[in-house]
Amino acid sequence: MKLTASLTSPYARKIRILLAEKHIPFELVVDSPWETATSVPALNPLGKVPVLETDEGETFFDSPVIAGFLEALDHPPHLIPQDNMSAVRVRQTEALADGILDAAVLAYLETLRPAEARMASNVARQHDKIERALIRLEAQLTGDWFHGERISLADIAVGCALEYLDLRAPELKWRERHPRLKAFLAKLGARDSFVDTRPPG
Ligand SMILES: N[C@@H](CCC(=O)N[C@@H](CS)C(=O)NCC(=O)O)C(=O)O
Structure with missing residues (x-):
């Protein structure tokens, strides 16, 4: 699993913290969408980070959707209640x-x-x-x-x-x-x- 993020993005940080709290291994790809050489628009047409790419090549954005995806992996601890x-x-x-x-x-x-x-x-x-x-x-x-x-x-x-x-x-x-x-x-x-x-x- 790959997370494309800039190091200052607070939305991306939320996802990095969720991954850390859940102990889910991932590759962090640092990419700022404000740079001309950015590859973010190819992953997310909206040109924003974070973007999560699964090992199967499916991409998810924006951060609330990624949070939902991580929870759907059913990887404890649950950070979104099951109820x-x-x-x-x-x-x-x-x-x-x-x-x-x-x-x-x-x-x-x-x-x-x-x-x-x-x-x-x-x-x-x-x-x-x-x-x-x-x-x-x-x-x-x-x-x-x-x-x-x-x-x-x-x-x-x-x-x-x-x-x-x-x-x-x-x-x-x-x-x-x-x-x-x-x-x-x-x-x-x-x-x-x-x-x-x-x-x-
Ligand atoms: N609602 C989005 C917001 C993401 C967002 O705005 N990310 C900023 C970085 S902090 C960005 O990529 N901005 C680039 C742009 O707006 O072109 C989310 O929750 O993921």
């Missing part, structure tokens, strides 16, 4: 975390434009989305994990989103307003799967 309704709730939290990423990426892309072409209103709009999502997540976190008694895809997706904010939007200082998320990430981020996939500095 359908619990699985929907885990996927809802994943969608919220991925939405934080979508907003953070859009805000970050604005900063790459020349100063006179930046749309401050767009950055503010994306930051508002992020803050509302963080408020929701802070309220939802009432125990050690987002759902159930052990780590799930929901926790991994939220952890990737929070660390991506640290990487691309440190000015948001989210820890100052969300103490439960702060404590949650302090523990989660110490797991080998998180340490081993942290983007290069």
Whole structure:
């Protein structure tokens, strides 16, 4: 199994962490879709990472679909609950975390434009989305994990989103307003799967 990913992609990191937590061996192919020589569009017409290629040559994207595929391999531990309704709730939290990423990426892309072409209103709009999502997540976190008694895809997706904010939007200082998320990430981020996939500095 091959995973095509860039080392900074938080969506790809979510999948790398799932693979590590499940102890599924895979080959990591590092490829940035922003480079001209990229082979990503040949694998995913949308030109985005991550892309997972099975040994039989079938490709899967985007990251929620890959997460579903990995779970369908029935390789314990289960990171998406087997009960359908619990699985929907885990996927809802994943969608919220991925939405934080979508907003953070859009805000970050604005900063790459020349100063006179930046749309401050767009950055503010994306930051508002992020803050509302963080408020929701802070309220939802009432125990050690987002759902159930052990780590799930929901926790991994939220952890990737929070660390991506640290990487691309440190000015948001989210820890100052969300103490439960702060404590949650302090523990989660110490797991080998998180340490081993942290983007290069
Ligand atoms: N919804 C997708 C998002 C993937 C995504 O946007 N990946 C970024 C890297 S962080 C990318 O490949 N961007 C290239 C582009 O948008 O052209 C997923 O969950 O896999």
